[in-house]
Amino acid sequence: MRRLRHPPADExxxxxxLMIVVSLVIIVMAALxxxxxxxxxxxxxxxxxxxxxxxxxxxxxxxxxxxGPCTSATLVSTAESLAGANARDGATxxxxxxxxxxxxxxxxxxxxADAGGGRILPYWFGKAVTGSPGRTVHAKATASWAxxxxxxVIPLTIxxxxxxxxxxxxTVFDVATVVLFHTxxxxxxxxxxxxxxxxxGWLKDNNDSNPNDCSVTxxxxxxxxxxxxxxxxxxxxxxxxxLGKDILLAVYDSFTGTGSNAIxxxxxxxxxxxxxxxxxxxxxxxxxxxxSPNTCISGSFIRFTAVGDYGGPNLGNRVALLS
Numbered sequence: 001m002r003r004l005r006h007p008p009a010d011e012x013x014x015x016x017x018l019m020i021v022v023s024l025v026i027i028v029m030a031a032l033x034x035x036x037x038x039x040x041x042x043x044x045x046x047x048x049x050x051x052x053x054x055x056x057x058x059x060x061x062x063x064x065x066x067x068g069p070c071t072s073a074t075l076v077s078t079a080e081s082l083a084g085a086n087a088r089d090g091a092t093x094x095x096x097x098x099x100x101x102x103x104x105x106x107x108x109x110x111x112x113a114d115a116g117g118g119r120i121l122p123y124w125f126g127k128a129v130t131g132s133p134g135r136t137v138h139a140k141a142t143a144s145w146a147x148x149x150x151x152x153v154i155p156l157t158i159x160x161x162x163x164x165x166x167x168x169x170x171t172v173f174d175v176a177t178v179v180l181f182h183t184x185x186x187x188x189x190x191x192x193x194x195x196x197x198x199x200x201g202w203l204k205d206n207n208d209s210n211p212n213d214c215s216v217t218x219x220x221x222x223x224x225x226x227x228x229x230x231x232x233x234x235x236x237x238x239x240x241x242x243l244g245k246d247i248l249l250a251v252y253d254s255f256t257g258t259g260s261n262a263i264x265x266x267x268x269x270x271x272x273x274x275x276x277x278x279x280x281x282x283x284x285x286x287x288x289x290x291x292s293p294n295t296c297i298s299g300s301f302i303r304f305t306a307v308g309d310y311g312g313p314n315l316g317n318r319v320a321l322l323s
Contacts, residue, residue, distance in 0.1 A: 049084065054107065162179060173301045180294055246271055275300075
């Protein structure tokens with residue numbers, strides 16, 4: 001009968017060393033797969049939260065305090081709710097919310113947090129390799145509001161219905177457009193063909209320091225009186241000076257009263273490149289898109305970066321995520 005021979009002592013030592021090396025390799029590979037994978041997943045959650053928080057805070061600032069300052073507590077609580085909603089455990093630490101009212105942008109920095117108040121992402125295997133219990137992961141996002149909560153506009157207003165109809169729900173821009181006023185050809189006006197009884201779609205600005213220019217300065221959600229004077233000549237505005245230029249139109253969503261007692265509620269603003277207009281047979285110029293008895297402006301709506309209300313009107317105006 002043969003006897004099994006034990007390996008020499010030096011071979012036993014080699015096997016022990018080999019097992020230790022293999023174990024370390026397995027631990028390192030596990031750390032790479034599990035812990036590094038966890039870090040990348042945490043980074044994705046944090047970045048999504050930072051993006052959402054930056055956009056939400058930018059919209060909040062544009063609505064409530066476009067020139068500053070909003071209270072820090074309000075900005076942080078808004079960022080926390082939006083960032084936490086993008087974390088699976090509902091928890092994200094807001095390290096900083098930094099608005100720049102001059103540049104019209106806000107930066108939000110987030111980092112790891114858990115529902116129990118911990119601020120590190122624990123390692124499952126990495127602790128055995130690095131000696132560290134875990135890591136805090138960070139993310140940052142910057143958004144611009146380029147605010148149009150208040151704007152200088154031509155003293156002419158169109159309805160939200162007319163804007164929606166002309167731009168196909170705010171999806172069609174930069175194409176030749178004719179906006180009709182005081183006509184029964186569109187479903188956006190009353191039976192008389194006017195936007196409101198006795199109204200011409202022109203705005204007054206009682207706070208305007210220069211009543212003879214072509215500009216008024218309404219605010220989103222503000223109410224502005226109707227100018228019921230001769231169509232096409234509000235505040236002595238010479239519309240021909242605006243041909244070939246980009247103008248802003250106030251868009252209203254409701255009105256009260258009639259004629260000189262009428263008041264429009266401003267919903268937001270739309271930008272138009274003006275190419276022509278017709279308000280009467282003696283007040284027309286450029287590429288005219290309508291004929292008597294209709295009145296109109298011709299041009300194209302332009303998409304641009306800006307903000308109306310927090311959670312409110314779009315009108316082609318959006319907050320922009322910069323980074």
